[in-house]
Every structure is written in C-alpha cells, then in structure tokens.
Amino acid sequence: MSAPRIVSVRTVDHGVVDLPEPSWCVKAHRDDVHRADIHHQGVEHAASVDVPGTGRVPFLTAFLSQYPFAEQASRRIAVAVEIEGEHYEFDPAGLGDLAASITSHVLYGLLPLRARLQSLQEEL
DSSP, X not given: OOOOEEEEEEETTTEEEEEEEOTTOOSOOOSSBOGGGOOEEOOOEEEEEEETTTEEEEEEEXXXXXXXXXXXXXXXXXXXXXETTEEEEEOHHXXXXXXXXXXXXXXXXXXXXXXXXXXXXHHO
C-alpha cells in the first residue's frame, strides 16, 4: 500500500498548508483561499435530458465533497448535489431521502402528468 499523496495549498490565513489528498479528489486545489475553504471534490455525476431547441441539459449534478478544515460545518465526506443552482451536502441517510423524493416525484408527479398530456393531445 502506498503512502497518501500530500498536496500543498497556499492560504491567506495559515500560510502553506500540507494535507493528504484523498484518492477520489479530482479537482486542483486553488491557492490564496482561507484554510477553511480548502475543498476536496470528486468526479461529477449528472442526470441529463434533451431539451428541444437547447440540446442536452445536465441537472442534479452530484459529487463527493469534503472541507477538511471547515470551521462552521462538518468536516466529514458528503455527497454534494446541485439543486436550483445551489449545492447541498447529504450524508448517506439524507441521500437516500433525496433519492426517495426523486422517485416519488417521478412516479406520482411526472408520469401522471405525462399520461394526462397524452390524453389531452389525443383529444385535439
């Protein structure tokens, strides 16, 4: 087993900070940030849909996320999900709740709307 990779980040409040880089972190770290803003970010995963006249549009982008020196929030690894332009972090239970909400919306919102739209279009 190899030793963890160490990265150095120049911060505005603590000078150069050396920290272990998780194997899942794929984004380069920015310099000249506050130590609390150092952020590990994993590969982005997004749902996408073809929108007529626009093309493929991503939504619900999600990725592993950690702020190892956070001062006001958790330092634990979470999954960040983009919802309405904001990123919200979820633990495993919260991510399960989000998945259940999305599933429920599809089953009881979108699919019934699709059926209603089809019936309305057939009436024309």
